[in-house]
Amino acid sequence: MPVTMPRMGNIHIPFKALFEGLGIDYIMPPPNTQRTMTLGTKHSPEGLCIPFKMTLGNLIEALELGADKLLVPGGYGICRLGYYFKTQAQILQDIGYSFEMIPVGVSERKFLGIMEIVRRLSNNAPWAKIVSSFRFGIAKMNALDNVERKVHRVRPVEAVRGTANRIYARAVAAIDRAPDYRGLKTAVSGSLAELDGVARNEARPMVVGITGEFYVVLEPFSNLDVENELGKLGVEVRRSTFISEWMKFSLFLNPLGINEKKRVQRAAAPYLNRDIGGDGWESVGEKVLHAGKYDGIVHLAPFTCMPEIIAQNIMPHTEEQIPVLTILCDEQLAKPGMLTRLEAFVDLLERKRRVAAGTAKAN
Ligand code: SF4
Structure with missing residues (x-):
């Protein structure tokens, strides 16, 4: 029963670390592409917002790959997001998929609510193991964001266009691969040093x-x-x-x-x-x-x-x-x-x- 969740930026990387740490079978959908958008748009009511359409398209791609537990945002709130999982579940059932949809209500139970869902997915792994896998996932998220902040500063002044993007792509892959804190530290410090060394122009x-x-x-x-x-x-x-x-x-x-x-x-x-x-x-x-x-x-x-x-x-x-x-x-x-x-x-x-x-x- 592989679990999945829609992609958004780099969020799949910390979740992959969390799931791997707890032995949870998961399938990450492919990166968002025109196909994701086309699938989402084709099956959504026209007036819904792009997060609805893109996440729906991405869930279809994950279901095609064999996922059958869908982690999606839910909960209360003023915008219609909190109700999206019900509409998406209805659409996916109408298309013919069978799955379990698991809404993650971050607004109500916050961290504890997510921990409880993860514990259930891991067949009641010990809390200590859950907390430790969570911490490693968060460390990966922090690492990704730190490198990306630096890329934002280097990109506009790099002497050769595309240099920062190439370093960033390598950094994301290295952070994703890092098996432990030591590997993560090496990946981050190496990438930041590379970005520091990029030849720059004088522009303000x-x-x-x-x-x-x-x-x-x-x-x-x-x-x-x-x-x-x-x-x-x-x-x-x-x-x-x-x-x-x-x-x-x-x-x-x-x-x-x-x-x-x-x-x-x-x-x-x-x-x-x-x-x-x-x-x-x-x-x-x-x-x-x-x-x-x-x-x-x-x-x-x-x-x-x-x-x-x-x-x-x-x-x-x-x-x-x-x-x-x-x-x-x-x-x-x-x-x-x-x-x-x-x-x-x-x-x-x-x-x-x-x-x-x-x-x-x-x-
Ligand atoms: S805030 Fe709500 S309505 Fe606006 S795009 Fe996000 S999910 Fe859609």
């Missing part, structure tokens, strides 16, 4: 925040690899969400008492003082909080996502002024159109910086 890159809905921010296929495209245009990106941070703030009590999510929500309060579901509240807060630090913001919003539609409408009216480019992500989003918009946005930011520099000199 534009800094652009990437914010928006969780899935489209974290899954490069759904946003047509926007971070990489901005890097190629000489832009350093600062992503609002990393899975390792999200786990810290959403699954555990933060031991230091600093909750970044709360800080972002407080920043949004003058314009929006309640949760509107998904990540809409945080999208507004990111703009307000970072207006003085970033040159601009790229806001990724799934088409028909109500929380991000609300955020999109508030953003132009905040006192904190900073250019925002909202990109609506769905199956109709095409690369040439997106690149044209990114290039125009970056041109605008460069001109704004030149004007600001000229004004400062004149004064």
Whole structure:
């Protein structure tokens, strides 16, 4: 009875470490591709958001490979995500698959809820073994995010385009393969050293925040690899969400008492003082909080996502002024159109910086 879960960014790597550590039979679906999107779109109601369609397509691919226990996000919440697993189960049954769907309600029982599900999947492995496998999975997630943060800084200034991406691909594979903490440490330190050694140009890159809905921010296929495209245009990106941070703030009590999510929500309060579901509240807060630090913001919003539609409408009216480019992500989003918009946005930011520099000199 192999278990699976939809892909999103690199999240399959820590889960693979967790499942392997506990001897759980698992099947990871292939990376998201056009086929995933086509399958998901074909079987979904048209008006649903891209996370629904992509995860459905990815579950079908995993079922084709033989998986029959499906781990999917669930739980309560203001957006429709909490109900998606029921609709997806109905669609998959109608197509003719048999499986067990296991909703993971991270909002209710947080870390403990996930541990209990994992314990059941592992045929009641001892808690000590579960905790130790979990810790190793989290260490892999932290490692992946640390390397990726560095890639974001190197990509816009690398002398030879593509160098950081090549190192990153090798780093992800090495972290995935690492059998223990020692191997993991070697993989990370080697990759960071390689990135430090990349030949760079003298440019002072534009800094652009990437914010928006969780899935489209974290899954490069759904946003047509926007971070990489901005890097190629000489832009350093600062992503609002990393899975390792999200786990810290959403699954555990933060031991230091600093909750970044709360800080972002407080920043949004003058314009929006309640949760509107998904990540809409945080999208507004990111703009307000970072207006003085970033040159601009790229806001990724799934088409028909109500929380991000609300955020999109508030953003132009905040006192904190900073250019925002909202990109609506769905199956109709095409690369040439997106690149044209990114290039125009970056041109605008460069001109704004030149004007600001000229004004400062004149004064
Ligand atoms: S937040 Fe938006 S995109 Fe995400 S699941 Fe909810 S409705 Fe869909």
